[in-house]
């Protein structure tokens with residue numbers, strides 16, 4: 001299901017706008033429309049104000065995305081939600097200096113906007129500061145809509161955006177800055193864990209404050225901080241586990257290879273007799289030409305029956321991401337999530353050695369998870385003797 005109201009591409013990055021954005025626009029139109037400016041002009045002005053506010057939020061996200069691009073990190077998309085924007089980076093750099101730069105770029109965009117908007121507000125106010133900042137905030141701009149109050153509204157919200165994002169509530173920008181700073185003095189996973197703990201504490205404070213002040217958006221942000229922080233801690237710990245293993249060592253040497261001349265009934269036999277789910281396919285000269293995955297096989301059996309030819313249903317080799325045997329499993333996992341492929345081919349000097357599947361990765365998690373739990377219970381046990 002597609003929850004996006006609109007999608008467009010700007011500076012090479014997809015921007016997706018969530019459908020609930022309509023509600024925020026309607027809210028803006030309603031609040032201003034009910035004011036002295038009336039439903040027509042006030043409503044239009046309200047919708048425009050919210051729209052411009054979200055332009056600023058989008059530019060903030062572009063700050064992160066374009067800085068990330070300087071370090072060779074792509075952005076899958078920028079998602080705009082009623083509580084703010086999210087730049088979905090392909091990966092988060094573990095070099096603290098790079099993370100510092102990427103994170104700081106967002107709030108800096110808002111501060112830059114403040115600096116650009118200040119002279120505009122000054123000009124709109126007849127080249128004077130007089131009375132300008134009594135127009136402060138939304139309340140005044142509802143009572144007195146116009147260019148000056150719009151500019152003042154944008155200045156104050158950009159300032160607020162910069163400051164709010166700098167709260168050390170991981171995964172807000174300030175929390176990421178904290179993590180990057182901590183990472184100079186301790187391992188990355190531990191730095192993340194500490195930043196997440198601080199973030200959770202602040203999320204609880206925000207939630208309590210949100211409940212007593214009736215701030216629904218604050219409650220939503222508190223929820224986002226709490227859940228988002230935990231999810232990212234998990235992903236950072238997972239990567240630390242996977243980084244301990246090389247792709248070459250993770251290959252299953254007893255795995256079966258298929259040949260292009262074979263038919264699907266051979267794979268049915270294999271599936272019954274082994275745990276292997278994905279098969280490397282070679283031509284008669286032994287060259288890697290494709291992969292037959294279990295989902296593809298099941299589909300093909302339904303449509304073509306056991307007489308179907310492997311070569312007709314396999315994924316071609318060109319569609320399979322590759323890595324070297326020296327790559328660690330965290331890189332393999334990243335390749336999988338970037339390409340959406342459930343397998344990665346391990347290749348050395350043009351020769352394909354084997355496949356790593358997402359089930360292999362899941363297995364590493366299971367085994368390492370069990371080992372870590374075991375260690376934890378050992379540590380918790382009182383020593384005798």
Ligand SMILES: [Zn+2]
Nearest residue numbers: 106107165173
């Ligand atoms: Zn940000």
